[in-house]
Amino acid sequence: MGAYLVRRLALMMLTLFGISVLIFVLLRIVPGNITDIIFDSAGFVNERQKKKIERELGLDQPIVTQYGRWIAGLAKGDLGYAYVSEKPAIDEILPRIPVTAKLAVLALFFSVIIGVPLGVVSAVRQDTTLDYVLRVISLSGLSLPSFWLGLLILMAFVHFLGWIPLYQSSPGNLGKELALLCIPAAAVGFRSSALVMRLTRSSMLEVLRQDYIRTARAKGASDTSVHYDHALRNAVLPVVTIIGIEAAFLIGGLIVTETVFNIPGVARFLVEAIRWRDYPIVQNLVMFIAIVVVVVNFLVDMTYAMLDPRIRYEG
């Protein structure tokens, strides 16, 4: 177990390093940088001024040096300066994180609470009407663009209740804030719960095909016992992994949902930064997202290792 942990940590570090290189390179594929945009909008190119700004921003250095400076800065917590606002990048990013985090946790919570039980039911009653209905619902959950769902929810609120549930940060009243966040969380969570439900279902079905289920029946165990004592215990293991995969899917949904519901979170900020070619922000945000995904996956792996006796007691 200990060796497993160390191996996973090392792998994680390696992956993060690779991601940082990848992001850095991807953003610089197309020649041209922010100075071009500044001068594009001005209409003319003043070469001397351009070079001056480039020097200030450190854009005249070779790529490798620029990368080095960024990484060194990351280690220190200095993320550089945003091009647009010229404030330290970290000051722009940090305050936007909490609301996104709350939204993400709420959405994940919904998806597990709804997805797992429905997935089990669907598997246990395979091929019945209930199963078909649930499968269709979950498929539609995967088919609806989450931003469209968000728009529809907005429409419904406006039409039936007359008010638009746009986000207002109400510091102090956490309960009210969370309640309001439930609505966009539902929009994001619908897709996630559909995914969790489908994967729980297929995991359960896979487990129910195993030999040891036949053994349990041969012992005379009742259906309930077979499904919940025997099968579910084995089926949840992949579901835990699924939650890790969900972390990645969720972020995509957060990006569009924050845009639709006008939530000043970190995900929406990414889009804004991209539009403005604000590379320091984009770089750091994408890195941040990658770190979150990798760390969540790591935690999920650890949880899985604890739950599965085959890994916990390695001989």
Add this chain to the structure above:
Amino acid sequence: MSDFALEVEDLQTYFYTRAGLVKAVDGLSFKLKRGETLAIVGESGCGKSVTALSLMRLVADPPGRIVGGSIRLSGTDLVPLDEPAMRAIRGNRIAMIFQEPMTSLNPVMTIGRQISEALILHQDMTRAAALARTIQMLGLVGIPEPEQRAKEYPHQLSGGMRQRAMIAMAVACNPEVLIADEPTSALDVTIQAQILEVIAKLRRELGTAVILITHDLGVVAETAEHVIVMYAGRKVEEGDVRSVFADPQHPYTRGLIHSIPRLALMRSGGAAQPERLQEIPGMVPALSNLPPGCAFAPRCARASDICRREIPRLEEKRPGLVAACWHAGETAAVAHG
């Protein structure tokens, strides 16, 4: 209380598949005495495993179904029972162990828990009492340090020990009949002997009747008193093990016995003449596409017109031995060059 633990009469289990109707078990009848060991042999696809599953009423429906016959366990017919009644009997009065001990044990439950489950379910024991009995059973099947083993998970045990644990699980409630479906096929040869010894010991001490399903004639010779040979879903020969092995009446049985190395047979009193290894030409027919007469006819050197037209009936060819063959007893050797 009848003399017989199990009386099977004209059992028919059919499968409805895309390839057509598969008569996996087609009219099988036999009686199992208390405390007796009966072996059912045949190649894969002959219907022996389906027979075992049918006895436990574990045949998946769809695509399979018991369409006819009766299975009497100490007088009670199992075929018409509803599920709850059958569940009370499974694992309790009739139990089964399977071929692959690794995949047949739940990987996330301790051994002790899995064995105790049967006890709690059928004997209404408390957790503590069941655990005590579990440890006792583990000791009975020859597992060292049973208290420690009970707390362990399947993957922590070796193949042989897992199979012993499976056996302990099956006999925990002292069933009248134990069905062992290829219990040693997945194990090393050295472990095989140990497992067979465990089964034999339990038979002696608990008086359980055992149905041993296998394709390995060596195993049959070692452990069984009575043997049934199955081919294409039907019984083709039945009798006392020594008698059948010494002078088999059905050409298929003859072929089976002649195609194994003589060492094991010589030990249990087979013919002393070493012969060349002979194989049975051809392949087992697809059960959805059986020939009209005797199912073995296409592969049989002695086959004649009547064989291809009519299915031979089971007749007593010698005291205590029945076979289904129009040419049983003819000493013409299997054509071999």
Add this chain to the structure above:
Amino acid sequence: MADHDHAAALERAGANVSGWWSSVAFLARKYPLGAIGAVIMVIFLLTALLAGITGLDPFSTDARSSLARPGGEHLLGADFMGRDVLARIVFGARISLTVAVGATFLGCFFGVAIGLTSGFFGGWFDLLVQRLIDIMQSLPLLVMALVMAASLGPSLTNTIIAIAIPLVPSVARVIRSNTLSLREMPYVEAARAVGMSEVRIAVTHVLPNTLAPLIVLATAQLGSAILVESALSFLGLGVPEPHPSWGRMLSESAAEYVRTAPWLVIFPGVAISAVVFGTNLLGDAIRDVLDPRQRQ
């Protein structure tokens, strides 16, 4: 035991089904959801291919028809610039199809090539590829596509590339793991013993056996591609003017028209959802058909 109607049970199991047409009919009856998915996909395909002959014009603006309600001249209404919604949806199918098929094809092509090579030949190439796959899969599809789209600039081709690139690692991973297990198959060993070159073995023996999971994967990727394209266009970073994109139709109408012109929000979204739903249904059914679950 009740009387057994062998014939009925056999028919349900599909015995005695021969011939192409009855096989299709049997499959449709056994997998009704998949059949519905197939129908949706056919409709989608036909709409995209035959858009030109319908006489609809998605580009012409008409100030008088601005925000027209559905009905009459504009069956599904009109947008702010008076462009016909129905026309834009029909022609939008073309864009969605182009982007989805293009991205999926590219992604699968490179994914198979990389996965097959990596899994079959192993070595340092495989190690490198594995790490790259891990890295790229740490970023969600939309984020990767966003970054790519941002760095490449908005255009139809760039959108296709931006979506294709993140798809490659998913495909490569599946194909690679399949290849790894297929590599150990006895017929590969046999082919080697006969003297076949490694490359030939990989292409003629291993590749065809990876096709089944690939088809399932590709249908799923198709749906993902459509959703990501619509999200990108919704955010303004996908397919640009003048191409009619369902996703961009939704962004142009966003929260502003939610109250005043709901048809601008409803119809494009229905189109996206319906098509992705179709790919999912079809993909699920294909997976069920190809799944070796038959216990005889």
